[in-house]
Amino acid sequence: MNKFGSTDLNINPLGFGGIPIQRISPKQTVEVIAKAKDLGVNFIDSAQGYTDSEEKIGQAIKNHKDYWVLASKAPAKDEKSMEEAIYQSLKNFGRDYIDLYQMHLVSSEDDLKERLNPESGAIKALLKAQKNGYIGHIGITGHRPEILAKAIDIYPFVSVQAPYNFLETQSEDLLVKAANKGVATIIMKPMAGGALASPTASIKYILQKDFVTVAIPGMESVEQVVENVTAANNLEMTNEEKDGMEKDIHELQHNFCRRCEYCQPCPQGIKIHSCFIFHGYHKRYGLKDWALPRYKTLPTPASACTECGLCETKCPYELPIREMLKEVACDFEN
The missing domain is CATH 3.20.20.100 (NADP-dependent oxidoreductase domain)
Incomplete structure (x- = not known):
């Protein structure tokens, strides 16, 4: 104990x-x-x-x-x-x-x-x-x-x-x-x-x-x-x-949001980390019915991304944020 x-x-x-x-x-x-x-x-x-x-x-x-x-x-x-x-x-x-x-x-x-x-x-x-x-x-x-x-x-x-x-x-x-x-x-x-x-x-x-x-x-x-x-x-x-553990690190370290928020603010007003949090509840926890209504309360949807790439220049983990936002939009907005 x-x-x-x-x-x-x-x-x-x-x-x-x-x-x-x-x-x-x-x-x-x-x-x-x-x-x-x-x-x-x-x-x-x-x-x-x-x-x-x-x-x-x-x-x-x-x-x-x-x-x-x-x-x-x-x-x-x-x-x-x-x-x-x-x-x-x-x-x-x-x-x-x-x-x-x-x-x-x-x-x-x-x-x-x-x-x-x-x-x-x-x-x-x-x-x-x-x-x-x-x-x-x-x-x-x-x-x-x-x-x-x-x-x-x-x-x-x-x-x-x-x-x-x-x-x-x-x-x-x-x-x-x-x-x-x-x-x-x-x-x-x-x-x-x-x-x-x-x-x-x-x-x-x-x-x-x-x-x-x-x-x-x-x-x-x-x-x-x-x-x-x-x-x-x-x-x-x-x-x-x-x-x-080594396999997880190798496969996920450049494709997993740590919610540090260094990517913010987005010029389009997208709350990037929130998009990924709700998406994670859907994809990893199987809680789409819980995540989708909360995603819809966000002021700007993931699909508003213009692919300017500014967020990716600030991400310390070098995540492909633009592609990840496309996946969020595909799962939550279609």
């Missing part, structure tokens, strides 16, 4: 991510979470934005509510919206207490400042809920390590959640900094959103790092739970896993 930052919580270093729960039945969810419990997993992370994930998890844990260290999150910026989100999460989970509630997807300094406004920001609702015993601790999540690094300097968050795997290492400095400050580190996207062909290699790669508190792969079958727990219990990589 790992100590969860400065708290008195102790958790298995392999946690349970709630995204894929959206695409399986309530009965299957019960079976998957029961197997995770049987194998010692005791940390679940979900979110307000994951459609029915919280509700399914709530049903699956109702007979052993107190066993789980439960975490959720919401992108609410103001007090009222965050208060509503916390209430809804409590209702969905069927619990009167959530161990960790996180500010979800903080994306800029202005965004952080708005949420931390003591008079009207989301932090006011979180602190009120904490004082009233509805949540235990307050954390933060995001895809931009430089913003999260500033956040843990400005406010005493107990945890920080960021993407990290052998393809996405841009958050490593942040995670080391957090661990050195006694802030728990939660690794989201440990399998690069389902892009990796060698998932057990990624689990082992991540859990070998001493700055990692818990990794939260999404799991939607009993077989995946067994595979991931087996990998977490023996971190020595096989030759097959090493070869698979």
Whole structure:
């Protein structure tokens, strides 16, 4: 078990991510979470934005509510919206207490400042809920390590959640900094959103790092739970896993968006990283019905790309962004 930052919580270093729960039945969810419990997993992370994930998890844990260290999150910026989100999460989970509630997807300094406004920001609702015993601790999540690094300097968050795997290492400095400050580190996207062909290699790669508190792969079958727990219990990589990791790196390093946003702004107003995030939920998670409506809320579609190529000159990973945007447009606009 790992100590969860400065708290008195102790958790298995392999946690349970709630995204894929959206695409399986309530009965299957019960079976998957029961197997995770049987194998010692005791940390679940979900979110307000994951459609029915919280509700399914709530049903699956109702007979052993107190066993789980439960975490959720919401992108609410103001007090009222965050208060509503916390209430809804409590209702969905069927619990009167959530161990960790996180500010979800903080994306800029202005965004952080708005949420931390003591008079009207989301932090006011979180602190009120904490004082009233509805949540235990307050954390933060995001895809931009430089913003999260500033956040843990400005406010005493107990945890920080960021993407990290052998393809996405841009958050490593942040995670080391957090661990050195006694802030728990939660690794989201440990399998690069389902892009990796060698998932057990990624689990082992991540859990070998001493700055990692818990990794939260999404799991939607009993077989995946067994595979991931087996990998977490023996971190020595096989030759097959090493070869698979090298193959993933070779095949994906120049065709996988790390959401660093260095490509922005686009002259046409396309939110490039958002296009790729939603596309990834469709292609890798099989959640097109969830991703498409959100894609349609973007101010400018991927098809608006004029192929000026400016984004590609700024991408540190040399991604073929213009071709990738064409694929997004093809899948979401036709």
